[in-house]
Amino acid sequence: MPLRTPRRIGTRVGRRIGTLRTAAAAALLALGATLLAPGAMAAHAADPTTDYCGGQCSDILPPGENGNATLADILANKAFGTRPAHTTDQLGPYSSLATGYQNLTDATLSNFFNSSSFGVPSNQVASVVSPRSDVTITRDKATGVPHIKGTTRDGTEFGAGYAAAQDRLWLMDLFRHVGRGELSSFAGGAAANRGLEQEFWQQAPYTEADLQAQVDWLSNNSGDRGRQALADAQDYIDGINAYITAAKSGRYFPGEYDLTGHVNAITNAGDIEPFQLTDLIALASVIGALFGTGGGGEVQSALSLLAAQQKYGVQDGTNVWESFRERDDPEATSTVHDGSSFPYAGKPASAQGEALPDPGSVVPEPLVYDATGGATQSTTKSPGVLPSNMFSDPRKGMSNALVVSGAHTASGHPVAVFGPQTGYFAPQLLMLQELQGPGISARGASFAGLGMYVELGRGQDYAWSATSASQDVTDTYAVQLCQDDTHYILHGSCVPMEKLERTNSWTPTLADSTPAGSYRMQVWRTAYGPVIYRATVGGKPVAYTQLRSSYMHEADSIIGFQELNDPGFVHDAASFQKAAQDINYTFNWFYADSRQTAYYNSGTNPVRAAGVDASFPVWGTGAYDWQGWDPTHNTATYTPPSQHPQSVDQDYYISWNNKQAPGYTSAGFGNGSVHRADLLEDRVKALVQAGGVTRASLVKAMSSASLTDLRGEDVLPELLQVIKSAPVTDSQEAAAVQQLTTWLADGTKRTETSAGSHTYADADAVRTMDAWWPLLVQGEFQTGLGTDLYNALAADLTIDESPSAGHGPTGSHAGSSFQYGWWSYVDKDLRKVLGQSVQGPLAHTYCGGGQLSACRNILLSTLKQAAATPATTVYPGDDGGCAAGDQWCADSIVQRPLGGITDDRISWQNRPTYQQVVEFPSHR
Template sequence: MICALLAPALPSAAAPSTPAAPAAAAAVPDHCGDGCADILPPGADGTATLAEILLDQTVGVVPAHSDDQLGPYADLATGHPELTDATIGEFFNDASFGVPADQVASTKRPAGRTDVTIVRDKATGVPHITGTTRYGTEFGAGYAAAEDRLWLMDVFRHVGRGRLTSFAGGALGNQALEQEFWRSAPYTEAELQAQIDRVAAENGERGRQALADAQAYVDGVNAYIAASDKGRYFPGEYVLTGHKDAVLNLGRIERFKLTDLVALASVIGALFGSGGGGEVENALSLLAAQSRYGVEEGTRVWESFRQRDDPEATVTVRGAAFPYAVKPDDPRGTALPDPGSVTREPLVHNRTGSATTATADDAARAAAEAAAGSARRGMSNALVVSGEHTASGHPVAVFGPQTGYFAPQLLLLQEIQGPGISARGASFAGLSMYVQLGRGQDYAWSATTSAQDIIDTYAVELCQDDFHYLYRGECVAMEKVEHTNSWKPTVADSTPAGSYTMRAWLTRYGPVEYRATVGGKKVAYTTLRSSYRHEVDSIVGFQMLNDPGHVTGPRSFQQATQHINFTFNWLYADAGHTAYYNSGDNPVRAAGVDPDLPAWADPRYEWRDWNPENNRAAYTPPAEHPQSVDQDYYISWNNKLADGYTAASWGNGSVHRGDLLDDRVRELVGEGNVTRASLTRAMAEAGLADLRAEQVLPGLLRVLRSGPVDDPAVTEAIGRLSAWNAAGSLRTETSPGSKRYAHAEAVRILDAWWPLLVKAQFGPGLGDGLYAAVEANLPVDEPPGAAHGPTGGHAGSAFQYGWWSYVDKDVRAVLGDEVEGGLARPYCGAGDLADCRQVLTRTLKEAAGRTPAQVYPGDEHCDAGDQWCADAVIHRALGGITHAPVSWQNRPTYQQVVEFRSHR
């Protein structure tokens, strides 16, 4: 069928453009010289015609710039040890402003406009958009975005509305995506429009300008749709999913509108900028601890595993405390469920056809954890060193966001130059009216997910029936929002025809997520987040970051990020200064409310000054957010932000992957003369390190060596692990392209040992119920090949979530070391060193006997036993073009390496 569709598409394989014409480098000031570089795999071109898709599927030939950044990105894994400032260009792209005349690949005036030009460079195909009017500039940004990511933008505007299956087919992954995001933001069209109207009305001239920019951007997107439709070079996925006829050119690509951008923003906000929630899961593990040990001791045990403010945790901002979401001394209003009463609110109803099987439902849930978790639990990181410690005397930064690995990538690269806008960098497809992470004329910025708690769970008492609840003493009806998705088989998706209805019940306190009883009373647990119905608000902050008239130094940079209500760590560098700021609308909670647990829906326990009509409340002032200027260095890898600042996620303890950065950067700063190359090497090495082997294994080996080891298999395993640890604990190839790890046997042993060790160490003391409950809050292990983990398989991200701190603190306590913030009781061998050694010896012997096929069971991409492939990064196809696996790196997707030499 695909072959039959191909022939008519071949003559229109590429969009026409004017002949390559000389173009001068950008006229705006560029204070970076040759000190700015970046990379975003797999490539800039994320749109393929039907002919191009078929060429990829049949002979493996892909469009010119669809994967040209993947090779250099992958090569850093083996090439970083010899990296110098002179060779950075072998692994990163030049990120200077403008395009030299001899490097111009194409020049276009979109839709014949005279006020904007899109120039694409030969090296990467990145669009450089220059406008003489503000409208023309943003029109060009929308046109270029559609050229590079139209199909992806279309996919995610449907995801945001919970309508992906009706658009792209009923594959389980599509079901998972629409269910994952619609549950947390089941907006009507009126609610999407209301967000736009409010931002324009409440933010003065900047708000009005943002609305005008967004409309110009949408106009540009639609101009490309019209041109590609007429010229028959639209993305081939529209043919494969039945939206277009390749022979007669029938069918229509739906034009974009402003509310589509809000739907897109709700997805991005849910993925990367909405920390918090999980209070019901927390309550279940607390109840399990109290059931095991009694209320007082169980609570103490639970708190020691929760590690709200662990004194041994690595922090981004040092030397200052920023208390937030702390445990109250005298908790009030807590609404713990009755044991065994919690049920999850069903989202899907009225299944027909292929949607009726339980297997499909189970697989969809698993796919949701993998697909959404891959991005949400990402590995954005940052390393920033002040000029006091660099060879040049100017700050150096290596930083970038991790948005997962997809084909095409969720982000796109662009340069935008126009009235009030001057920036180059990465933006989310469909929201690229501004650069969201990148550089300006004399400064650069980036972000990592911070995950502070802006989501709370409320227990609303039911009245009359299951769909009415008490709101401030009155019995009111829940609002029902639902729609039906249906699909039929297409060329791209052979899933048999089916349909289902998604239904959400809304209250003033947010959507219903669970039902339970509390003290015998029937309740619905709802989820309320401060960014709910406010995903568009952050547009003003991004506008400021792109405005050279606003950002003139670290303080104005911090002021810009204060306008972003998503939970991010923002880092900054210019020629003389560095800075950090944590953004997000942090609600001011009522006194005594424990942010980690559900609270009663009662005015006494609501957010201070909360107005349910617009979901606004009192928020902590900027001065109370973690922030800093010109700290000697900053690292961020989703770790603890500052003393006293409690993250909603578990696992910020004595061992965190942030340690992999902090240890290396601290050593570089101590030596002095830091360069772009040395900081990049530190990042790359940290991205290849096995956190367990580097940070926890030395203590385990001390226990094993605390007495005689008589078993030859255990002795051999100890030797292999020791040699690997001494060599740096890296998961690296023996040589470039070998697809085999150095110390492969040690890697296999540790991958097999860790889950066996943790279960044997903690299982007897916790008991099955509590062990499972804590594991639901924090997965035991997350190595690169952990297909069972929260990130799924082949996702790159690793070692963000695991029981590393628990094992570390417990083992150190058994060894008699000093432990701050230790666990409430000993677990390994019940605290006896000899018994603990027996636990470790027994489980190590079992792990050493596991075959590669048992440790790496294989999947649709890899044969059983293929260790390298099990870890490998695979770009998940969101369109018709696919890419080969690359060697594992625990590294940001988009990444900048910057050192500015001068300042305005």
């Protein structure tokens, strides 16, 4: 549902209600008082389950567990600012860590995290419901998290589905429609809704038959666990549908259904469509596209290579491009640092089958046709129910992990602080739950609608988490056309492309006034995946297609998650790694129990044909297919588990979407000498060297990194070294240099002077850096590279990703920052100018042509320009409530509303959305 900002939706609802007949309006308001949750059974604690964490496991997931609100709740929120219970109660503790971490102790962790112990103490039980006789759902007073305990396995899963619908029904409904490319028909024609469904459907244009085929594949090809997974999923769906029936009858379903016209607010007429198994495939495809893919972008890489060769000639241009690509940079921080290497997707000695486009010939494949009415209006700022760039933005690096072996902790047991950075929404994409039943024992977070199992959390005596890995499992093929533009050659035969279409239409609702309209999406699909570009290669027309290894296999990962939840399967590091091997999405998995730590990189990594360079398009002629590729089912030969980056009991692990291991080629640009993972690496390494690591000290290291400006900590020292190579005589330049020097001494933090001050310490230095970075990068590189190559490389890797910039999968106010930028390029270039040793240097020296004095002049002139730039220009304000010049607000995190309830913004901190802190003192 395309809900507006808080003020606007309140106005809209009020205005629309005011147009109703007086009697109807009165009936609606009277009805609001009856839209309450169903009555609960008498509160009794769930039966205790063996928990080996001894009260030393904690977690947090802002803003709160409750993600459902009736129409009355939504109207009250708009009118009076009230919120349903447990809607926002985890936001305050989460936010306050930014100013409270410095004096943190193990004893005060509970001020910032909630207990994630199993069960609910009898004096903390808020409610108990039993949607059927073989399961209870106990909710605790503190957070409202559902603790689901079944006497049968199917009852446990039924309860999980029922609880998921209680907490996330509207969000689940949104995502099953996104997964089918029909969000605008369901939630309104806002431009953002259309943009999102277009981007997703072009990547995964599944038909209903495709979705069912994936269910059938799991049933027929995954053995007993696959069949059990489908049975669990069906029980889960039955629980969702039972809640829908009860909530519809009792009129306590989410009020967004009223506001979008699916249910009549007066008469209760209308339907909430029941869920089915194929909905879970659609949901899984959305989550997989957001967090579990990697690669692609080969056409853009080809364009920047061609620009480099145009500038420098073929040989030197290729060397220049490779130096910016940093495929296997020797200075990059790797998660595995024990001396082992895991070669994958590297540069071949002699590339075979490359299909580089002719310059100027690349044209994106059109998607939208036959637009009418509201679809033709220019409404680019129209907000939707989900960010319109969740899939199109290539910067999907998220989540971090800090894990320390027991050999270096105070207790002798491993300590872990980890979690996924999934963006900030209200309600969150994740939800918390505890599942206890035959063959299932876990507590943690699951993506809404996929909560058959806990996906990130803890078992009885172990915990696990993940970060997005994004290794290269997606390739671009150039298919030769024959007969016309819709036929291509497949293994020697001229065959037709498959034409896939989706027509969406909508009418205005209480929540969205976008005029009635419709449009048609069209994708041409080949055996090598959907067509994404048209071009010529050597003068011959081709279609560029995109194929990923998990395409048509969105549900396969359910086996690994099932195993992670099974206490009979996971009992040590080796069994954990085996479970992670059964997850086909690209994730870095981390594990800790009382004795061991472990790491494993998951994903179905295709074995490419000899000589194929994964960074560029290749010919789809058969000779360069993935080895063992079956186009009917999109299966292939994959690298064996032994070739995936992995480790057990390394002294420590850190991950912030950085390089996994030496030899493991990054899927895209940006893994070089400076990476945001360095903020964790430096702090955790120092803790390990000192010894005696505790939960509190590891949280402090994470929090310190989360508030630090990467450019300040890791590049500013070199910038100042160049500038201070001679006296600074200009008074304005000298003042700016002094501000930055002071900020560097203070730790280059972006943090409030005190809690709630909404004013940064070293505010002028932060403002200057924000204004300076894009200026200095342009001044340093554009002249040497030339405008065309500079712009082409900037399309491969964005120049900057500061907290105040619009970036990442949720746009501005997203928290996640400094994942991608030219930090490494600036670092390597300046060190070369300074005469320092550089491993894996850029092919040329750019700043001032390599002359120290000329480079210094560039830095000083751009610094002077930046220092003179007013805050109102650096932070121009936005339509989300930030005034021009408000530095704190520009950085702040917003829980983007995915429904009718809104939450307060919080101070910026670059940390996981859901986060665990664990230290197990004992083991089974």
